[in-house]
Amino acid sequence: MKIFIGADHRGFYLKAKIIKALAAKGFEMVDVGTDRPQKPCDYPQFSYKVGKGVVSSRGARGILVCMSGIGHSIAANRIKGVRAALCYNVKAAELSRAHNDANVLVLGAKFVSVKDIDRIIRVWLVTPFEGGRHLRRIKQIDRLTCAKRA
DSSP states (O other): OEEEEEEOTTTHHHHHHHHHHHHHTTOEEEEOOOOOTTSOOOTHHHHHHHHHHHHHSTTOEEEEEESSSHHHHHHHTTSTTOOEEEOSSHHHHHHHHHTTOOSEEEEETTTSOHHHHHHHHHHHHHOOOOOTHHHHHHHHHHHHTGGGOO
16 A cells, blocks of 8 residues: 655654654555654645645555644645544544544644554554445545635
8 A cells, every 4th residue: 555644843753763664564655754853844735745645656655744734734634635634542443443434644743542553553554434424424525625726
């Protein structure tokens, strides 16, 4: 599976840890930046690059990291076809996939326990989408919101 990953300066070190762990497990990692942890930068450009990568690559997923994760969530969800979920724990990661078919995982470096990161990501990657009533709801979201975004 191809995974696009991006972070601003506040998420850089966690991003590096995630890349190393997932690459060791055989995932194809596409790092869209930042590559300068010492220089403050704006997160929306990385949200955009990850989101566009995910929607243009069949079966791909994305991971975004910043301090809180809130900004990345807002920015990524503006891209048609992206379903970004801000997850601070394993249960939220599981439900974001099972109920929302999230294709981008957003992590807040300040709020996610480092000891839980590997488990959050693993659960998020392996949990299947349940479909059914959840698919109906995703289609409603697309009709109500994404149609207005080009």
